[in-house]
Amino acid sequence: xxRLVTRSVSRKSVPKACSFSNxxxxxxxxxxDDKTGYATVTLNRPPVNSLNxxxxxxxxxxLDDLQNNKSRGIILTSSSKTVFSAGLxxxxxxxxxSERLKAFWSTLQDVWFKxxxxxxxxxxxxxxxxxxxxxxxxxCCEYRIMCPNYTIGxxxxxxxxVAPTWFQASMRNTISRRDAELALTLGTLFTxxxxxxxxxxxxxxxxxxxxxxxxxxxxxxxRKISPQARSMTKQALRSKDIMELEDNRSQDVDLFVYAxxxxxxxxxxxxxxxxxxxxxxx
Amino acid sequence: xxRLVTRSVSRKSVPKACSFSNxxxxxxxxxxDDKTGYATVTLNRPPVNSLNxxxxxxxxxxLDDLQNNKSRGIILTSSSKTVFSAGLxxxxxxxxxSERLKAFWSTLQDVWFKxxxxxxxxxxxxxxxxxxxxxxxxxCCEYRIMCPNYTIGxxxxxxxxVAPTWFQASMRNTISRRDAELALTLGTLFTxxxxxxxxxxxxxxxxxxxxxxxxxxxxxxxRKISPQARSMTKQALRSKDIMELEDNRSQDVDLFVYAxxxxxxxxxxxxxxxxxxxxxxx
Amino acid sequence: xxRLVTRSVSRKSVPKACSFSNxxxxxxxxxxDDKTGYATVTLNRPPVNSLNxxxxxxxxxxLDDLQNNKSRGIILTSSSKTVFSAGLxxxxxxxxxSERLKAFWSTLQDVWFKxxxxxxxxxxxxxxxxxxxxxxxxxCCEYRIMCPNYTIGxxxxxxxxVAPTWFQASMRNTISRRDAELALTLGTLFTxxxxxxxxxxxxxxxxxxxxxxxxxxxxxxxRKISPQARSMTKQALRSKDIMELEDNRSQDVDLFVYAxxxxxxxxxxxxxxxxxxxxxxx
Numbered sequence: 001x002x003r004l005v006t007r008s009v010s011r012k013s014v015p016k017a018c019s020f021s022n023x024x025x026x027x028x029x030x031x032x033d034d035k036t037g038y039a040t041v042t043l044n045r046p047p048v049n050s051l052n053x054x055x056x057x058x059x060x061x062x063l064d065d066l067q068n069n070k071s072r073g074i075i076l077t078s079s080s081k082t083v084f085s086a087g088l089x090x091x092x093x094x095x096x097x098s099e100r101l102k103a104f105w106s107t108l109q110d111v112w113f114k115x116x117x118x119x120x121x122x123x124x125x126x127x128x129x130x131x132x133x134x135x136x137x138x139x140c141c142e143y144r145i146m147c148p149n150y151t152i153g154x155x156x157x158x159x160x161x162v163a164p165t166w167f168q169a170s171m172r173n174t175i176s177r178r179d180a181e182l183a184l185t186l187g188t189l190f191t192x193x194x195x196x197x198x199x200x201x202x203x204x205x206x207x208x209x210x211x212x213x214x215x216x217x218x219x220x221x222x223r224k225i226s227p228q229a230r231s232m233t234k235q236a237l238r239s240k241d242i243m244e245l246e247d248n249r250s251q252d253v254d255l256f257v258y259a260x261x262x263x264x265x266x267x268x269x270x271x272x273x274x275x276x277x278x279x280x281x282x
Numbered sequence: 283x284x285r286l287v288t289r290s291v292s293r294k295s296v297p298k299a300c301s302f303s304n305x306x307x308x309x310x311x312x313x314x315d316d317k318t319g320y321a322t323v324t325l326n327r328p329p330v331n332s333l334n335x336x337x338x339x340x341x342x343x344x345l346d347d348l349q350n351n352k353s354r355g356i357i358l359t360s361s362s363k364t365v366f367s368a369g370l371x372x373x374x375x376x377x378x379x380s381e382r383l384k385a386f387w388s389t390l391q392d393v394w395f396k397x398x399x400x401x402x403x404x405x406x407x408x409x410x411x412x413x414x415x416x417x418x419x420x421x422c423c424e425y426r427i428m429c430p431n432y433t434i435g436x437x438x439x440x441x442x443x444v445a446p447t448w449f450q451a452s453m454r455n456t457i458s459r460r461d462a463e464l465a466l467t468l469g470t471l472f473t474x475x476x477x478x479x480x481x482x483x484x485x486x487x488x489x490x491x492x493x494x495x496x497x498x499x500x501x502x503x504x505r506k507i508s509p510q511a512r513s514m515t516k517q518a519l520r521s522k523d524i525m526e527l528e529d530n531r532s533q534d535v536d537l538f539v540y541a542x543x544x545x546x547x548x549x550x551x552x553x554x555x556x557x558x559x560x561x562x563x564x
Numbered sequence: 565x566x567r568l569v570t571r572s573v574s575r576k577s578v579p580k581a582c583s584f585s586n587x588x589x590x591x592x593x594x595x596x597d598d599k600t601g602y603a604t605v606t607l608n609r610p611p612v613n614s615l616n617x618x619x620x621x622x623x624x625x626x627l628d629d630l631q632n633n634k635s636r637g638i639i640l641t642s643s644s645k646t647v648f649s650a651g652l653x654x655x656x657x658x659x660x661x662s663e664r665l666k667a668f669w670s671t672l673q674d675v676w677f678k679x680x681x682x683x684x685x686x687x688x689x690x691x692x693x694x695x696x697x698x699x700x701x702x703x704c705c706e707y708r709i710m711c712p713n714y715t716i717g718x719x720x721x722x723x724x725x726v727a728p729t730w731f732q733a734s735m736r737n738t739i740s741r742r743d744a745e746l747a748l749t750l751g752t753l754f755t756x757x758x759x760x761x762x763x764x765x766x767x768x769x770x771x772x773x774x775x776x777x778x779x780x781x782x783x784x785x786x787r788k789i790s791p792q793a794r795s796m797t798k799q800a801l802r803s804k805d806i807m808e809l810e811d812n813r814s815q816d817v818d819l820f821v822y823a824x825x826x827x828x829x830x831x832x833x834x835x836x837x838x839x840x841x842x843x844x845x846x
Binding site for chain 3: 161162163165168177186
Binding site: 142176221225229230233 | 443444445458459466467
């Protein structure tokens, strides 16, 4: 439990339930409801929860803790008022150092394995925009509730890059093959309403509070179900996707490193970062 | 044809068509329509068509007969007024004898191979509840017509057990991956209306007679189609699911035997059987 | 570019854009829009664009040209007023010469590989009936727009034959597994409206001109997307289907040759051709 303690500060001692919450400056804030045992996992890297190595590592370790504590379920959400997660942190890919770049991608793989294949049930309460990596985290969950007027999608092609096959597999596990092909080649960012229609999300909630409540209701549906039977069923259904990446982990890292190192990609990133700078100084 | 005779008693001699029907005390009653050649296969193990070794063996042998007689199609239904099939007979799993347990599971595999991969067209006229194994038999068919106000689903997780991968594959062949994941992890029992909406059944019929008539209408749609082209097409589409179990038959038996032998499972079964007893003596 | 020239006659010299169009007596007419770079590829083998070896070869070579010229996208359509393509030319299969029969099937495979796996985006403007092979060409495209009151489908079982696994895969890439199984075993020919409902087509257009305009609008959606990222995404999504045929090309040819050589099949073809003759002389 040492690792857990280093990441979390107990606000109060709770005798029975394994409740732990983190200080506001932590990258991931975990709060466990004493009654239900559900953990609300809040991404907390302002301003937009860009997924850098440190945030991914914090998510990965949080998922380990939850599994070790035999979580009854988690609700993944964001501390931002407008963004669930803006996706991968571009700074990790711009003029990267080789070792860190590899660790970055490998940790993203870890998060995917742990979240997509988790034994406990998972819900995303998507209280803000969820492009690219933000959408991926949502797709790893078993249920998605989203607040109105945001966007979600694997929009990689719009950024000039390719969603890896395991991103694609996560999308195909959620919407139809036909819709997935259109969405992935077009790099579609769906509005909340469009996402509901295509099946990319399951419910709409008008506020974050309502989203969290609906998420808890979804988890409640598993209360009378054997956790072991449930997790074995889920993992059997997702096993082919998981094995496919397991069999190709290192090649997948190499492919990513190679793609990022292309001069064209570095140039695109530079232009993009300059555009961001100009936008922020307006 | 000896095997056929031992299982069936011809009520009248029919000169041309291969018509055979069984006495009311047979586990499976097969009636072939002289005009159409369609066989109505009625599960007949009162009170709820629990699938024990004997019933599964009778189904398996019936399917052999139909294939040997180049059936034009079958309609699977139940002699019960409220239950299509209650699924696997729990008595087969409670304090089982090893050899019988293996034969039980292996015969269930046989039934699945023969029904899911049958050359002739298959329809389920679901005139009662169809949980677990009852749902599986329905999913093996190519078309499903159900009477109102019953329930259907692979509700294994609700019973603390895991639907094997070939049960899952049968579900995924019928409804979307997304809906299958929710249905299988939640162990959802769908009402007739819900089943229609999600695509788990194709039509609703208000009575058994109407269900049988609609089933015959579905079979009629193949009348002008080459049986050989039809069966090769069907088998090509289902071949991956079939090969997956073929490649894992004995491991699948072992896994089942192992799961059933767990003290926890035996305990659950005992509690369940006690609850059933109390219910029946009320 | 020699091959290109032999197949096309430039009506006017266009300085910048790679525009080329073929004389009306060519089997495939390719016209490239100077502004957009989109190629309209018109099947032009009157009366019904039956796919014989020569037409398939012309399509295959056209697709090579377009790829070599880094096409921005193609719109596949027909010069006929009522038929998109009637499918495979039966004359190729009736009393065939072995070498030509093999070349015929191998070229159909080529067309499928090049169209289903094309790097550039593809749309079918289906301005007429599209049974069997005509439907296959449509399914290879990424988007389908169809004019009213025509029919489309893989109706092979209605003809007493079996759609190969890669035809089936193309169907499954477009509509749900459930709908694909029904459509393929029944050999369903969908009307335009039915095709829209089941997802076999994406849009309806009242005239060919409207279909072409809508097709260009679909291609426009990719204008701001990196062609390389787009094509890698598409090819990753379709790679399993493609690899499955790649691994079985020669067996697939052998299987076709064997099937065609069956006396039963030759007899069916003879009856069919006689029926056609009678029909045409009425």
